[in-house]
Amino acid sequence: MSGKDNMTEEQKKALKQSLQAFINQLSLQQTTAEAEPEKPEFKFWKTQPVPAIDEEVKEDGPIEADTPYDQIQKEEYALPASFTWCNVNIDEEKELNELYTLLTENYVEDDDALFRFDYSSDFLKWALQPPGWKPQWLLGVRVKSNNKLVAFISGIPSTVRIHEHEQKLVEINFLCVHKKLRTKRLAPVLIKEVTRRIHLEGIFQALYTAGVHLPKPISVCRYYHRSLNPKKLIEVQFSHLRRNKTMAQTIKYFRLPEKPLLPGFREMKEEDIDAVQELLNNYLNKFEVAPIFSRDDIQHWLIPRKDVIFSYVVEKDGKITDFISFYNLSSSVIGNPKHKDIKAAYLFYYCPEGNGSKYSANRALINDALIVAKSEGFDVFNCLNLMDNDDVLDDLKFGKGDGLLNYYLYNYKCVDVKPKKLGVVLL
Numbered sequence: 477m478s479g480k481d482n483m484t485e486e487q488k489k490a491l492k493q494s495l496q497a498f499i500n501q502l503s504l505q506q507t508t509a510e511a512e513p514e515k516p517e518f519k520f521w522k523t524q525p526v527p528a529i530d531e532e533v534k535e536d537g538p539i540e541a542d543t544p545y546d547q548i549q550k551e552e553y554a555l556p557a558s559f560t561w562c563n564v565n566i567d568e569e570k571e572l573n574e575l576y577t578l579l580t581e582n583y584v585e586d587d588d589a590l591f592r593f594d595y596s597s598d599f600l601k602w603a604l605q606p607p608g609w610k611p612q613w614l615l616g617v618r619v620k621s622n623n624k625l626v627a628f629i630s631g632i633p634s635t636v637r638i639h640e641h642e643q644k645l646v647e648i649n650f651l652c653v654h655k656k657l658r659t660k661r662l663a664p665v666l667i668k669e670v671t672r673r674i675h676l677e678g679i680f681q682a683l684y685t686a687g688v689h690l691p692k693p694i695s696v697c698r699y700y701h702r703s704l705n706p707k708k709l710i711e712v713q714f715s716h717l718r719r720n721k722t723m724a725q726t727i728k729y730f731r732l733p734e735k736p737l738l739p740g741f742r743e744m745k746e747e748d749i750d751a752v753q754e755l756l757n758n759y760l761n762k763f764e765v766a767p768i769f770s771r772d773d774i775q776h777w778l779i780p781r782k783d784v785i786f787s788y789v790v791e792k793d794g795k796i797t798d799f800i801s802f803y804n805l806s807s808s809v810i811g812n813p814k815h816k817d818i819k820a821a822y823l824f825y826y827c828p829e830g831n832g833s834k835y836s837a838n839r840a841l842i843n844d845a846l847i848v849a850k851s852e853g854f855d856v857f858n859c860l861n862l863m864d865n866d867d868v869l870d871d872l873k874f875g876k877g878d879g880l881l882n883y884y885l886y887n888y889k890c891v892d893v894k895p896k897k898l899g900v901v902l903l
């Protein structure tokens with residue numbers, strides 16, 4: 477989940493000072509023992525082929541060998557008696573709607589429970605049905621008595637290069653248990669059942685991200701946010717008015733031109749697929765972990781879809797020189813009388829002219845993405861500090877968020893990857 481804008485250094489200092497004064501007043505001398513949080517045990521994760529939380533990974537490679545087909549468990553894992561497994565058939569409007577409702581009411585919230593991701597139905601179809609998707613990997617749990625969908629987890633196939641090694645794997649996403657069924661150890665059963673179904677198709681590795689810190693991330697990225705509609709973001713408490721700045725000054729500070737500035741910047745079309753495939757795969761080559769896109773992948777993931785994925789190219793003298801994309805993921809604003817949601821754009825894949833070697837090319841390309849996002853009505857533009865993003869964040873007025881995103885591999889050890897060496901974006 478994306479975090480909110482951080483406070484300024486002065487605000488932090490003032491808050492720290494007043495907290496300290498309060499503690500002193502109560503004569504609450506914190507001892508080291510009191511300050512240390514309890515260490516989680518990872519009862520489930522300890523049983524899985526992942527590195528231990530404190531392990532220093534020195535070499536890449538699978539943790540367990542592939543299981544031969546005849547040794548893979550053929551029966552579904554047992555659920556408590558009142559529940560049953562199902563494939564969620566999102567080609568059926570009714571089931572797509574059930575999944576949308578489960579997620580929109582129960583999926584990821586920020587730490588203060590102010591915002592909750594609101595993936596649209598069209599977004600879910602895009603995210604869950606890429607080339608090679610399997611119905612049995614869109615796994616749900618229903619209540620037997622009334623058929624209500626109460627939990628979900630998904631896997632989609634993908635090919636990812638991990639250092640020099642090309643790995644066929646699944647990307648796991650949308651793990652969700654209904655709020656009323658939390659902390660009953662249902663999540664481990666969902667993870668084990670989807671893993672079993674993936675093993676049956678001959679895949680033994682997975683890639684996933686989470687805000688929570690589990691054994692053991694290959695990389696930890698931070699969210700950054702660029703205000704496009706600062707007034708609304710301040711009203712919903714996503715961000716705060718900077719000290720000594722008025723609302724009018726803040727609005728002016730974040731103002732953007734009405735139209736993209738790069739000559740030849742235009743929406744991506746079918747006929748750009750080959751050029752984008754080549755540009756993007758070349759660019760992603762310079763990162764330590766990155767997907768490898770087939771032509772079908774490019775068509776699926778990057779051809780614009782209304783209100784879901786926005787993609788643009790820069791065309792110069794009939795040649796495509798740059799490419800950039802972002803996706804639309806709103807968050808519901810919980811309990812705000814004035815605003816129902818925040819419309820957020822998330823930076824997806826891109827390739828600046830010259831493979832990002834020139835700072836000015838990155839800056840100009842991402843700046844144009846901000847401009848079109850603003851003109852499409854987005855309130856905020858979010859990204860992580862991966863790929864070449866970090867170089868231009870300050871300059872383009874992104875603020876550091878308070879959210880972290882951990883990247884994990886299942887059944888594959890991988891030496892730590894710095895965010896700027898990471899070339900993979902999950903939804």
Ligand SMILES: CC(C)(COP(=O)(O)OP(=O)(O)OC[C@H]1O[C@@H](n2cnc3c(N)ncnc32)[C@H](O)[C@@H]1OP(=O)(O)O)[C@@H](O)C(=O)NCCC(=O)NCCS
Binds near residue numbers: 517519520521650
């Ligand atoms: C994440 C969620 C499914 C976990 O379910 P839960 O009812 O809280 O927890 P359960 O009792 O079923 O399971 C606990 C185990 O799941 C693990 N777990 C919790 N969140 C996890 C995550 N995001 N990914 C993988 N494992 C996770 C815990 O570490 C614990 O295992 P451990 O004993 O080895 O530490 C649930 O909290 C939820 O739906 N949250 C909102 C949506 C969300 O955050 N989804 C994850 C997006 S990455």
